[in-house]
Amino acid sequence: MSGSVAAMRRTLLSCTSLARRGAMTLAAILCMSLKPAFAAEMSLTETISALLDLNHQEFAALTTSLSLLVFTVLAAVLLMRTRIQASKTELGLRSDIADLQVQADRLRALLFAEPQILIAWAAGDNRPQISGDTSLLISQDAMSNSPQRILAFGTWLPPEPALQMDHAVDALREAGEGFLLNLATSNGRAIEAMGRAIGGQAIVRIRELGGLRRDLAEANLRYRTLLEETELLRDFAAAVPWPIWAKSVEGNLRYANTAYVRATEGANVADTIHRGLELLENDQRAEMNRVLNDAANFSARLPIVVGGERRIYDVQAIRLGGGSAGIAIDASEAAQLRDAMERMAEAHRRTLDQLSSGVAVFDGQRRLAFYNESYRRLWGLDQAFLDSNPDDSSVLDRLRAARKLPEQPDFRAWKAKLHEAYRAVDSESYSWFLPDGRALSVVTTPNLEGGVTYLFDNVTESLDLARRFDRLTRVQHETLDNLGEAVAVFGSNGRVELFNPAFAKMWKLPAEALKEQPHIETVEAWCLPLFDDAMTWRALREAITAIDNRTQVALKLERKDGSVLDCMTMPLPDGATLLTFQDITDTENVERALRERNEALEAADQMKVDFVHHVSYELRAPLTTIIGFAHFLSDPSTGPLTPKQAEYLDYVTKSTNALLALTNNILDLATIDAGAMKLELGPVNIEKAIQAAAEGIQDRLATDRIELKVDIDSNIGNFTGDERRVVQVLYNLLANAVGFSPHDAAVTISAQRTEHRVIFTVSDCGPGIPADVKDKVFDWFESHSHGSRHRGAGLGLSLVRSFVELHGGKVRVDSVVGKGTTVSCDFPVDQNAHRNAAE
Numbered sequence: 001m002s003g004s005v006a007a008m009r010r011t012l013l014s015c016t017s018l019a020r021r022g023a024m025t026l027a028a029i030l031c032m033s034l035k036p037a038f039a040a041e042m043s044l045t046e047t048i049s050a051l052l053d054l055n056h057q058e059f060a061a062l063t064t065s066l067s068l069l070v071f072t073v074l075a076a077v078l079l080m081r082t083r084i085q086a087s088k089t090e091l092g093l094r095s096d097i098a099d100l101q102v103q104a105d106r107l108r109a110l111l112f113a114e115p116q117i118l119i120a121w122a123a124g125d126n127r128p129q130i131s132g133d134t135s136l137l138i139s140q141d142a143m144s145n146s147p148q149r150i151l152a153f154g155t156w157l158p159p160e161p162a163l164q165m166d167h168a169v170d171a172l173r174e175a176g177e178g179f180l181l182n183l184a185t186s187n188g189r190a191i192e193a194m195g196r197a198i199g200g201q202a203i204v205r206i207r208e209l210g211g212l213r214r215d216l217a218e219a220n221l222r223y224r225t226l227l228e229e230t231e232l233l234r235d236f237a238a239a240v241p242w243p244i245w246a247k248s249v250e251g252n253l254r255y256a257n258t259a260y261v262r263a264t265e266g267a268n269v270a271d272t273i274h275r276g277l278e279l280l281e282n283d284q285r286a287e288m289n290r291v292l293n294d295a296a297n298f299s300a301r302l303p304i305v306v307g308g309e310r311r312i313y314d315v316q317a318i319r320l321g322g323g324s325a326g327i328a329i330d331a332s333e334a335a336q337l338r339d340a341m342e343r344m345a346e347a348h349r350r351t352l353d354q355l356s357s358g359v360a361v362f363d364g365q366r367r368l369a370f371y372n373e374s375y376r377r378l379w380g381l382d383q384a385f386l387d388s389n390p391d392d393s394s395v396l397d398r399l400r401a402a403r404k405l406p407e408q409p410d411f412r413a414w415k416a417k418l419h420e421a422y423r424a425v426d427s428e429s430y431s432w433f434l435p436d437g438r439a440l441s442v443v444t445t446p447n448l449e450g451g452v453t454y455l456f457d458n459v460t461e462s463l464d465l466a467r468r469f470d471r472l473t474r475v476q477h478e479t480l481d482n483l484g485e486a487v488a489v490f491g492s493n494g495r496v497e498l499f500n501p502a503f504a505k506m507w508k509l510p511a512e513a514l515k516e517q518p519h520i521e522t523v524e525a526w527c528l529p530l531f532d533d534a535m536t537w538r539a540l541r542e543a544i545t546a547i548d549n550r551t552q553v554a555l556k557l558e559r560k561d562g563s564v565l566d567c568m569t570m571p572l573p574d575g576a577t578l579l580t581f582q583d584i585t586d587t588e589n590v591e592r593a594l595r596e597r598n599e600a601l602e603a604a605d606q607m608k609v610d611f612v613h614h615v616s617y618e619l620r621a622p623l624t625t626i627i628g629f630a631h632f633l634s635d636p637s638t639g640p641l642t643p644k645q646a647e648y649l650d651y652v653t654k655s656t657n658a659l660l661a662l663t664n665n666i667l668d669l670a671t672i673d674a675g676a677m678k679l680e681l682g683p684v685n686i687e688k689a690i691q692a693a694a695e696g697i698q699d700r701l702a703t704d705r706i707e708l709k710v711d712i713d714s715n716i717g718n719f720t721g722d723e724r725r726v727v728q729v730l731y732n733l734l735a736n737a738v739g740f741s742p743h744d745a746a747v748t749i750s751a752q753r754t755e756h757r758v759i760f761t762v763s764d765c766g767p768g769i770p771a772d773v774k775d776k777v778f779d780w781f782e783s784h785s786h787g788s789r790h791r792g793a794g795l796g797l798s799l800v801r802s803f804v805e806l807h808g809g810k811v812r813v814d815s816v817v818g819k820g821t822t823v824s825c826d827f828p829v830d831q832n833a834h835r836n837a838a839e
Contacts, residue, residue, distance in 0.1 A: 027757045116207035121173055125201045129568070156185050168195060173202045213250070243279055246325040251289070252276065254323065255272070263328075264308045278303060279328060280315070288326075301331060357457045364450030366392045366422065378456055379404060392419065392452075406432045418444070421452045431459075437464045439463045471574050485580045490544045492575035494520045506581055507567075520544050531559045543569040544577045557581075564588045627653070679722040679806060686716045686751050686758065689723060693730035694749070697738055705743050711750035719829045725803045732800050733762040733823055740766030740821070753829070757809075760825045768817035777813065800825065 006163045117132035153162040161183040168179040176197035183191055190209040195202070227243045229423045237244050243260035247253055256264075256272045263279055266272030278285065284302055291298040298317040303310055312335045319328035349370060358375035362368055367389045376386060379399060396415055399405045408414040421428060421444035430442040443455040475489065475498070486506040489498035504511045507527050518526075524537045536555055543553045547829045550571040552672060557565040564587045570578040630653045634646075641649065694708055701708055730749070741764045769777060777797050800823075801811045808828045815821040 023337040116205055119206070121202040156187075157183060158186055165193060169202075169204060170195070172204070176202070225250065240327075242330065243328045244326070245279070246320075246323060246441060248323040251323075253278075255325075263304075265307075284315075288315070288317055292317060292324055293444060295319075298326075301335075303540065304328065305723060324411070357455055359456075360395075360452070360454045361447070362392050362451045363447075366419075366451070368392075368395065375454075375456065378458070395474075403435050406434060421446060422450070431463075454641070474573055475576065485582045488514075488523075488579045489572070490520055490577045490579060492545075492547075494541075496523065496574060503581065506583065530561060531557055533557070540567070540569065540579070544579070547799075551637040626698045681720055682699055683722045684723045684726050685718050687712060687714070689726050690730060690749060690751065690760075692727045693734055696731045697734050700735070700738050704738060704741070705736055706741050709744040709746055709748040711748060713751075713753075716753050719753075719827060721807055722803075723828060728805050729800050730760060730762075732797065733760075733825070736797060736823075737762050737764035737766070737821070740764055742766070756829055758827045758829055759824060760827070763820060763822040765820040768819055769813065769815040769821055770817055795824075 012810045029058055041623035042670040053629050068220050115132075117130065120129045120131075121127075122129075153165045157165060159182075163304070164181065165183065168177075168181060171177040172179065172195040178197065179193070179195045181193045183193060185191060191205050191206055192209050193204060195204045199201075237257045240257060241259055243263045244255075244257045245253060246255035253276050254275050256266075256269055256277075258269070260279060261267075261269055261272045264272055266275065266277050280288065280302065288298045288300075296319045298315070300315055302313055302315050304313045305311075311330060313328040314331045315326060315328045317324055325717070345693065352370070353372045356374055358371070358378040359368040359372045360368060360375050368386060368391070371386055376383060380402075381395075381398070385398070391655060393415065396405065396418075400411060418430075424444075427443055427445045430444075432440040432442055434440065437460070438458060439459040439460045441459045445453045445455070447453055450591075486503040487498075488496055488503045491497045496514055497517065499514050501511070503509075509523070509526055513526075514523075520541055524541070529563060536557060539555065543550075552571070553567075553569040555567040557567055559565065563583060566582040566584045568580045568582075570580070572578055630649060633641070635647055690712065694710070697708075701705075734747065734749060741747055745765050748761075750761045752759045752761070792807060804811050804825045804827065810826045812824045812826070813821065814824070
């Protein structure tokens with residue numbers, strides 16, 4: 001009842017105040033509107049006529065004020081009636097309130113008998129009610145006179161407990177799930193947090209744990225941790241597919257996992273332990289116990305019968321203070337694989353013995369580990385010598401003494417190079433020409449075990465055949481590689497040896513005449529109707545017929561039919577010359593068109609810059625004059641102005657200032673494009689630069705109800721740059737962020753400093769930038785409102801990028817549609833170091 005009366009009283013007082021202000025506003029408007037009439041003692045008809053001349057805005061204000069006056073009268077009547085009714089019940093309510101206050105004080109004293117904090121959320125209300133000793137967890141200085149900071153659990157809890165506390169509070173408020181947490185604060189104090197849903201409210205109690213209570217909480221936490229680890233280890237041991245067991249000091253089975261039960265054919269774990277079923281045989285257990293008594297570990301590969309099948313297991317056991325523990329890992333597949341590899345190696349040895357190629361395998365100690373019969377016959381070595389496993393150097397020395405190796409001027413260096421195969425990764429191939437006329441192909445392959453395998457093939461006949469066909473093979477190979485072009489091969493005598501159809505077609509030559517192998521001079525005479533440049537043909541003749549200094553020659557031919565050819569001469573190994581022609585007419589036409597288009601675009605761009613620069617200078621002079629006269633008119637010394645005149649003059653001043661700023665921006669951009677912008681370098685105080693930029697948008701922040709958050713270190717210091725341009729960059733970024741932010745939002749500006757860079761970041765929560773617009777935001781006159789309040793010529797971000805890059809920095813835009821935009825500007829700390837590095 002008392003609350004309802006108080007609420008009604010507050011409502012009526014508010015209405016009365018509002019009505020009173022409305023009446024005062026109405027009176028002021030009437031006086032302002034009728035003042036000229038009264039001053040001139042106008043008649044009633046003239047006064048009514050003056051009222052009718054009011055514009056729509058003034059008439060709306062007048063109508064609103066009249067409505068407020070009527071509402072004031074009604075509110076006064078209701079207030080008088082309410083006061084009469086409230087006076088009758090006020091005396092009885094006062095006594096009830098006093099009794100309730102006494103009970104509340106008694107319950108509050110009982111509740112806060114010990115230091116604790118209560119946080120309560122009413123249903124549907126996101127603002128908590130906090131009571132108790134808030135300094136229990138966080139000092140008053142850290143709280144910045146705001147107890148609500150206690151809800152930022154990350155300020156007084158480590159990250160993991162803070163996240164746990166956030167999840168618990170969210171579950172309590174959303175689903176009514178209670179919780180009880182024992183946590184440690186960032187300063188090492190132990191606390192207890194309890195959450196319950198009571199009477200439609202979510203209530204959290206936080207208190208510090210001290211003395212015995214803290215010890216019990218820590219002991220309980222350690223016990224639960226140990227219990228969780230024990231359960232985890234038990235689950236792991238139960239899930240492992242290998243038998244695991246543990247025995248007491250007397251040798252009795254104390255633990256067995258599921259795999260052990262299956263291996264010993266027990267009914268279950270309890271039955272296996274009760275019956276004491278053993279996995280190992282008696283002699284195996286005796287050997288394991290003996291080793292464990294002498295040492296702490298036992299490791300052996302043992303055969304074990306499991307499920308009626310004999311398998312191989314790697315058994316590992318360790319001695320513990322209370323007995324021993326062991327595990328048996330199935331190694332049957334590994335043993336089978338090892339046997340299979342041994343059988344495969346033996347099969348390979350038998351296969352190598354049947355090869356006609358000589359094979360010799362030397363191990364990691366460079367000793368002969370294997371050789372086949374072909375190897376022995378190839379070198380004619382004694383079998384007893386080979387069976388004695390000689391080293392690689394001894395074999396080579398014996399072969400050299402018998403004059404069976406190629407003659408070498410430095411045999412030691414040649415042998416050292418051959419033995420590099422022991423340290424190599426890839427195979428190497430050699431050709432040995434022996435004194436007896438044989439030619440051998442030798443391949444050295446490094447082995448995985450560290451040795452080398454030698455493979456010897458007698459290639460005497462193959463090399464002889466290769467010599468006879470080498471010339472023809474190389475010529476044909478070079479010709480086939482160029483079949484996509486017009487190709488002709490001229491021999492060392494200057495005559496055509498080979499040509500393709502494209503050559504005859506390109507030069508309109510008869511194929512039958514070319515088959516007669518005409519001389520280059522004859523071919524030149526046939527091609528003169530299409531191309532008659534004597535200097536070019538002379539260069540081609542010299543490239544084809546020259547004996548010394550034969551090099552490649554590249555020429556470009558523009559024929560009479562308008563086609564353009566790319567010509568190339570390539571000397572061949574046998575003394576011939578490869579002549580190729582490629583039609584690049586289309587490429588030349590496209591390149592010429594692109595070059596002309598590029599020149600036209602550059603001229604148009606320069607014309608645009610010159611036009612903007614000229615117009616901006618022409619606009620600045622009249623703008624300066626208008627601004628000066630506007631300031632002169634606003635000076636009180638020039639005489640009083642009517643309110644309407646002052647309002648119009650204010651519009652003129654704002655518009656001319658905006659136009660002057662736009663002109664200055666255009667001039668700055670034009671100056672930068674022309675390369676005439678010079679930075680006035682000096683120390684830039686980062687904190688003061690941000691403050692200066694923020695002062696320029698204070699009126700927009702207040703108008704749009706936007707909060708500006710500044711996140712910088714107070715000791716961030718200075719960096720070298722142009723302070724005025726840096727402030728201009730930050731102002732444009734803040735103005736852009738405020739223009740795109742909705743009402744009651746926040747804009748954040750931060751600065752970070754590294755060893756070589758200073759990074760400014762401005763973030764907003766506006767509509768974001770679509771992907772198709774993101775690459776255009778820094779272009780001139782690109783302005784995209786996307787439904788926001790932002791309006792402008794689209795030069796702010798262009799200036800930002802230009803000034804940052806002029807400092808040697810970079811600008812990056814990160815935006816998510818619907819979530820906001822973040823612009824980062826990266827400035828070098830030392831401009832001198834940056835300029836020296838650029839030079």
